[in-house]
Amino acid sequence: MTDNHDDGAAALVHAAATAGHAPSIHNTQPWRWHVRPGTLDLHAERDRQLGVTDPDGRLLTISCGTALHHALVALAAEGWAATVDRFPDGNPDHLARITLTGPQPVTAEAVRHAQTIQLRHTDRRPVTDTPVEAAALDAIAKTAAEYGVNCHYLRPDQVVELASVASRAQAAEGLDDDWRAELAIWAGAALGAGIPDVGAAGRPAGTGVPADVVPETAPQTTVPGRDFGQPGTLPIDAGHDLAASYAILYGREDGPDDWLRAGEALSAAWLTATELGVSVVPMSAAVEIDVTRAELRRLLAGIGYPYLALRLGIPDPDHAGPPHTPRLPAEQTITFDEP
Ligand SMILES: Cc1cc2nc3c(=O)[nH]c(=O)nc-3n(C[C@H](O)[C@H](O)[C@H](O)COP(=O)(O)O)c2cc1C
Known part of the structure; x- marks a missing residue:
């Protein structure tokens, strides 16, 4: 824990570094933090936006939102209260400003959430035959609702519909040469190249979805998981989730x-789910394409706009899950005022 008697500078730097563990589309980590006395600004890093997959920046912005939440969790666990202004000055790339308002008591819950940040990861293996308990599903939805976001659990007939929408989205994406080239840069052994300022692997070191978190064969799932274009090395069993x-x-x-x-x-x-032993896999293919996103909206009977589909389940307890994905060094995502 940092010293609460300072002006919070150390806690802000720690929060920005902790936010680096947040999940992001293709592990692009499309954020930059700027630290000033008492404030922490979150900016979109457009150099790491997926220009083909995500031209509007919707997945970039969702990814930055996960980092924002991670930073606030870290501050709470360090005993700092803070306010958040979203889009504080009308600049579309200046996503949020966190302002420290003073010390606050550290709760056990805040410490637990901060610890969970280190544990959370995306596990794409098929889930076990044990269904997630209704109480856990309720707790996860209740957590999302605290941010004004609804979590609609699909009925079996709607799951079949999601499967069809997701596979059509992936088929459409797979026909697009530019889309395939972009995916090849960010996933697996990074066979692609061509984005500026990247290392030999074709993407900035410390980013992307490495082969060891991608299943070695396509898992048997009702809704198809992301086809990363090349098989990975993550061992999976033959179970159907x-x-x-x-x-x-x-x-x-x-x-x-x-x-x-x-x-x-x-x-x-996702942090709540992790604490309850529930694995979460975001599935964004269906929201990446206008037509299939509209179909998802119809699946919701027009009651709202879909942001992301999620698969939830109980992970295999007997075999090790995938390793943690790499992250950019903090120096590349955190900037300071010139002295
Ligand atoms: C907005 C968003 C969309 C994502 N979409 C997918 C997806 O369609 N399929 C998938 O397997 N993982 C998806 N992910 C998970 C990321 O690939 C993952 O968070 C990232 O590679 C970092 O790995 P970690 O979650 O294990 O830390 C998504 C994550 C976010 C935040």
Whole structure:
């Protein structure tokens, strides 16, 4: 824990570094933090936006929302109260400003959430035959609702519909040469190249989805998981994840402010799920394409705009899950005022 008697500078730097553990689309970590006395600013890093997959920056903004929530969790665990202004000055790349308001008591819950940040990860193996208990699903949805984001659990007939929408989205993406080239840069052995300022691997060191978190064969799932274009090396069993639950995170509007909150809700709900022993896999293919995103909206009977689909389940307790994915060094995501 940092010293509460300072002006919070150390806690702000620690919060920005902790936010680096947040999940992001293809592990692009599309954020930059700027530290000033008493404030921490979150900026979108457009150099790491997926120009083909995510031209509007919706997944970038959701990803930055997860980092924002992680930073606030870290501050609470360090005993700092803070306020958040989202889009504080009308600049679309200045996503949020965190302002410290003073010391506050550290709760056991805050410490637990901060510890969970280190444990959370994406486990794409098939889930076990044990269904997630209703109480856990309720707790996860309740957590998302605290951020104004709804979590709709799909009925079996809706799961079949999601499967069809997701596979059509992936088929459409797979036909697009530019899309395949972009994916090849960010996933697996990074066979692609061509984005500026990248290392020999074709993407900045410390980013991307490495082969060891991608299943070695396509898992048997009701809703197809992301096809990363090349098989990975993560061993999986032959199980079919029939006991998985599927959800759609959605809200009333569909603008950058809503995507940011969706990311905060995703982070909060994912930490709650992790604490309850529930694995979460975001599935964004269906929201990446306008036509299939509209179909997801119809699946919600028009009650809101879909941000992300999620698979939830109980992970295999007997075999090690995937390792943690790499992260950019903090020096590349945190800047300071010139002295
Ligand atoms: C907005 C968003 C969309 C994502 N979409 C997918 C997806 O469609 N399929 C998938 O397997 N993982 C998806 N992920 C998970 C990321 O690939 C993962 O968070 C990232 O590689 C970092 O790994 P970690 O979660 O294990 O830390 C998504 C994550 C976010 C935040």
